[in-house]
Amino acid sequence: MKELINISLVGLMGSGKTTIGSFLSKQLNILYIDSDITVVTNYNTDIVLIYYIEGEHSFRAKEEILIEPILIKPNSILATGGGSVFHIYVCKFLLESNITLWFKLDVKEQSKRVASNKRPLTLSIRSCLYIILEHILKERHKLYLKVFNIVFNVNIKSYMLILNKVCWLM
Template sequence: MLEELPSVFLVGPMGAGKTTIGRLLAKQLGRSFVDSDWYVESQTGADIAWIFAKEGEAGFRARETRAIDELTQHQQIVLATGGGAVMRAENREFLHQRGIVVYLNAPVDVQMARTSKDKSRPLLQQPNPRQILQNLYRIRDPLYRQVAHIILPTGHTYPRHMVHQLLQQLESFLVPTAIDRATITTDSGSSED
């Protein structure tokens, strides 16, 4: 029955688990998994840090928008987007109109724990990465919420348990009364990720 679902698009801050959850979800659904950042890199032939250095954030965001427009037109995929993808209105529209958007909501402490040693994130190569994450969360959280059909907190349970919760919520989109895709929020358990 879940094979009838449209594509699933994951949004949320860096370190929320979009790639981990996306891969597990795609496996459960028997679908292809795509990461929009990796897609941009494969199309460009350069990594995100290089694109930021040479073209600035605006150049990267333009490439990201083209990628999201193209990828959201694919049928029955699981797509993990970059943390800043929601900053552009056209990206939010592509995502919200073309599939089911899941916001993986990770608190700043979870983001810090998961990204502290990652040197591949250009926005965090600053003296105070916690402050940057807090500022980004404050700006982007309302946009994630605006585009989301499902809001799933992360950092409180194991990824496989989160995918199980998510699959249950996705089933509700197969019920005719859920066609309007009201936003669903889930409380998660207390065990650690």
């Protein structure tokens, strides 16, 4: 019988969880789930809109409710949102019951990647983006450290290289 595999990807926004997670699911022939996509489809709205109309706390509450059932989906790879590690039971689950890959990214490279896209945390703060991202890293680094099983440096530009490294270790 084929062994079931449950992988979760954690890391800062822009670290490539969504992009590489999707490639990886095809390579490993397992289900791909993205917690942000789950929020968007369940509430039929946009993450930016949730942030601006209801605030971050509302997004976190929605994320928390929806992530629980998808964490335990067998034979899947879950691309978490960068702040999912704020939920205590998510950390507990990642630590105890899952293979958790930490996509580790420097703030310098992160600021290039997120400056041009629609992350609510970065939309309104273009002028002090770097400082805010450093602050977010400081807040989250200890949480990623707590839950990860394998860490990958994802500052490199080649998706292929990152993908090959991950597959080689799986």
